[in-house]
Amino acid sequence: MAQTLEIxxxxxxxxxxxxxxxxxxxxxGTKEGDVSAVEDVTFTLNNGEAIGLVGESGCGKTSIxxxxxxxxxxxxxxxxxxxxxxGESLIGLDEEQMRRRRxxxxxxxxxxxxxxxxxxxxxxxQIREALRLHWPETLTYQEETERIAALFELVGLNPATMxxxxxxxSGGMRQRAVIAMALSCNPKVIIADEPTxxxxxxVQDQILRELKKIQKELGMSIIYISHDIAVIAEVTExxxxxxxxxxxxxxxxxxxxxxxxxxxxYLLLKxxxxxxxxxxxxxxxxxxxxxxxxxxxxxxxxxxxxFATQQCIDEDPPLTTVGEGHSVACWHWQEVPEIGGxxx
Amino acid sequence: MTEPMTDIAAKTTPLVKVxxxxxxxxxxxxxxxxxxxxxxxxxxxxxxxAPGESLGLVGESGCGKSTTxxxLTKLTDATSGQILLDxxxxxxxxxxxxxxxxxxxxxxxxxxxxxPFESLNPRRTVYDTVAESLTVQRIGRVQEREERVAELLHRxxxxxxxxxxxxxxHELSGGQRxxxxxxxxxxxDPTFVVADxxxxxxxxxxxxxxxxxMLKLADEFNVSYLYITHDLAVARxxxxxxxxxxLGKIVEIAPxxxxxxxxxxxxxxxxxxAVPVPDPAYKRERVDIKGGISKALxxxxxxxxxxxxxxxxxxxxxxxxxxxxxxxxxxxxACYNL
Numbered sequence: 001m002a003q004t005l006e007i008x009x010x011x012x013x014x015x016x017x018x019x020x021x022x023x024x025x026x027x028x029g030t031k032e033g034d035v036s037a038v039e040d041v042t043f044t045l046n047n048g049e050a051i052g053l054v055g056e057s058g059c060g061k062t063s064i065x066x067x068x069x070x071x072x073x074x075x076x077x078x079x080x081x082x083x084x085x086x087g088e089s090l091i092g093l094d095e096e097q098m099r100r101r102r103x104x105x106x107x108x109x110x111x112x113x114x115x116x117x118x119x120x121x122x123x124x125x126q127i128r129e130a131l132r133l134h135w136p137e138t139l140t141y142q143e144e145t146e147r148i149a150a151l152f153e154l155v156g157l158n159p160a161t162m163x164x165x166x167x168x169x170s171g172g173m174r175q176r177a178v179i180a181m182a183l184s185c186n187p188k189v190i191i192a193d194e195p196t197x198x199x200x201x202x203v204q205d206q207i208l209r210e211l212k213k214i215q216k217e218l219g220m221s222i223i224y225i226s227h228d229i230a231v232i233a234e235v236t237e238x239x240x241x242x243x244x245x246x247x248x249x250x251x252x253x254x255x256x257x258x259x260x261x262x263x264x265x266y267l268l269l270k271x272x273x274x275x276x277x278x279x280x281x282x283x284x285x286x287x288x289x290x291x292x293x294x295x296x297x298x299x300x301x302x303x304x305x306x307f308a309t310q311q312c313i314d315e316d317p318p319l320t321t322v323g324e325g326h327s328v329a330c331w332h333w334q335e336v337p338e339i340g341g342x343x344x
Numbered sequence: 345m346t347e348p349m350t351d352i353a354a355k356t357t358p359l360v361k362v363x364x365x366x367x368x369x370x371x372x373x374x375x376x377x378x379x380x381x382x383x384x385x386x387x388x389x390x391x392x393x394a395p396g397e398s399l400g401l402v403g404e405s406g407c408g409k410s411t412t413x414x415x416l417t418k419l420t421d422a423t424s425g426q427i428l429l430d431x432x433x434x435x436x437x438x439x440x441x442x443x444x445x446x447x448x449x450x451x452x453x454x455x456x457x458x459x460p461f462e463s464l465n466p467r468r469t470v471y472d473t474v475a476e477s478l479t480v481q482r483i484g485r486v487q488e489r490e491e492r493v494a495e496l497l498h499r500x501x502x503x504x505x506x507x508x509x510x511x512x513x514h515e516l517s518g519g520q521r522x523x524x525x526x527x528x529x530x531x532x533d534p535t536f537v538v539a540d541x542x543x544x545x546x547x548x549x550x551x552x553x554x555x556x557x558m559l560k561l562a563d564e565f566n567v568s569y570l571y572i573t574h575d576l577a578v579a580r581x582x583x584x585x586x587x588x589x590x591l592g593k594i595v596e597i598a599p600x601x602x603x604x605x606x607x608x609x610x611x612x613x614x615x616x617x618a619v620p621v622p623d624p625a626y627k628r629e630r631v632d633i634k635g636g637i638s639k640a641l642x643x644x645x646x647x648x649x650x651x652x653x654x655x656x657x658x659x660x661x662x663x664x665x666x667x668x669x670x671x672x673x674x675x676x677x678a679c680y681n682l
Contacts, residue, residue, distance in 0.1 A: 056548060202614060205617075205618035227547070233622050234621075257623055272577075273552075273580060274580075275604055275616060275621070279581075284556055285550075341623045341625045
């Protein structure tokens with residue numbers, strides 16, 4: 001196979017910053033008022049790294065993904081902040097410049113993407129179309145076919161099945177093909193938003209293992225977005241916890257799971273049932289997530305937080321470093337108890 | 345399956361006893377022609393539930409767990425088999441119940457659905473929704489009904505009840521709606537509730553409070569649940585025993601901790617090994633199986649799992665679907681190669 005057809009990540013040297021999100025603020029305008037969906041979020045994705053964003057529905061994790069790809073609805077406004085890919089700001093690009101970067105530089109695997117295949121075209125031909133639109137050089141039909149076959153093999157599909165139509169694929173096969181398509185143009189970053197949420201547990205496990213293997217082999221940089229902290233535990237090295245539009249904790253996955261410093265992360269972990277470890281009483285999180293048109297004053301978590309004091313109502317805690325690569329936005333992070341791992 | 349059921353539940357009189365229950369869906373190519381092909385959605389299943397006990401029914405989508413729940417609540421008619429329900433010491437077969445007895449049956453059995461956005465009528469207030477079964481069952485006078493509804497709202501945590509009585513579903517959050525659905529199910533004091541994925545649409549933080557509420561109310565109302573879920577961790581939290589379903593068959597039943605610690609059926613093992621664990625330091629033992637779940641369209645009489653089973657032998661290919669082996673302690677497995 002020609003050198004240009006190698007499947008790889010076009011990111012830079014492992015460990016150097018690739019995608020930088022800086023003080024991003026994004027609001028949706030509605031009739032009732034401005035929804036503060038993403039508020040002052042800062043994080044960096046390094047080359048060759050898999051990071052996770054976890055949080056409940058409405059916490060802003062998908063809004064961040066849509067901002068990175070600039071696929072936001074018309075009523076959204078990026079108020080301030082920046083998103084830089086390899087040092088280049090994506091926020092300032094016009095639609096045509098952005099269109100060329102999507103799929104080529106940043107590609108995506110969305111929840112339910114397996115249902116977005118066009119039913120009347122063969123799967124292989126739909127990937128071929130992506131290659132024709134986004135691959136920088138013109139490939140011959142034969143070269144395209146070879147590349148699609150290689151992609152299929154990489155994601156665990158039989159290359160002969162590229163001639164099939166979407167209805168001939170099972171849900172898991174369709175999601176694998178979506179991953180093949182996301183890899184088709186050697187992107188620098190893949191954003192995987194709930195990539196396995198609609199799948200059954202055995203298929204989910206197979207797909208996550210495949211993604212993890214590909215990420216390691218190609219040195220791909222991936223942002224996983226999920227509401228399921230167990231999925232984040234499986235596939236990421238670093239993670240961010242979001243609550244009500246804010247990034248409240250950022251750290252290595254193992255640190256956040258074993259020694260969470262934000263009360264919300266702690267309660268989220270404590271309220272997740274598991275089939276391993278001793279059967280434990282789960283701690284419910286009282287109350288419901290706030291209305292983001294009028295978010296609570298100070299720390300947005302204070303109405304539900306067992307550690308809250310007057311300071312939390314008055315002042316918004318900044319994200320502060322509490323350990324190596326571990327930062328948290330809480331006035332009372334020192335009071336949050338350690339969790340440790342699940343005992344076998 | 346001819347062996348007698350030797351369940352722990354069998355030591356007391358069961359509340360619900362399901363015998364050889366089947367549901368076949370005809371698939372016909374032409375509307376004028378009689379169907380010759382059938383999807384075996386639920387195929388010859390047997391289980392019992394003791395009074396006050398919660399049984400979890402787990403499996404992947406399409407395995408027949410929801411169809412089972414719908415047959416137990418008579419939302420779907422069984423093709424054959426019996427569903428025996430204890431009604432004041434007398435076992436009545438609700439699979440073949442008379443229309444005229446339906447109201448009496450509904451008083452004993454209720455259901456909680458998955459999606460609280462769809463299961464509540466958007467044009468009825470909370471009071472209308474919860475009071476409806478009281479009206480249908482002709483229980484109490486208007487004032488008593490109002491008191492009963494208020495009491496239920498209080499017990500499901502919608503307090504103060506007065507502020508919820510006349511609200512419409514669109515004014516409630518997902519968690520509050522599910523609380524209304526729970527109040528509606530329990531208002532007439534049923535003995536048995538089928539809960540079909542009642543928390544899978546809810547966020548993690550809301551999920552635990554709804555699960556805790558259901559556990560608390562199970563005690564207070566002395567009600568048994570058939571808890572249908574795809575999430576084994578949720579089943580572990582909610583249920584005394586778990587039944588694992590695969591393509592219309594129950595392949596293993598055991599007390600919850602026994603099933604998790606000592607799964608015997610190859611499908612149960614594969615399923616358990618695929619559940620992600622919320623601890624990055626935990627290394628799971630992998631059990632690989634081939635392929636994904638399909639439909640049981642005209643299945644051959646052999647073991648349903650045979651195509652994907654790592655242990656399949658000639659016996660599995662030539663014999664009928666295995667019956668339950670009793671391993672003691674209420675642990676039943678349907679497999680030839682333990």
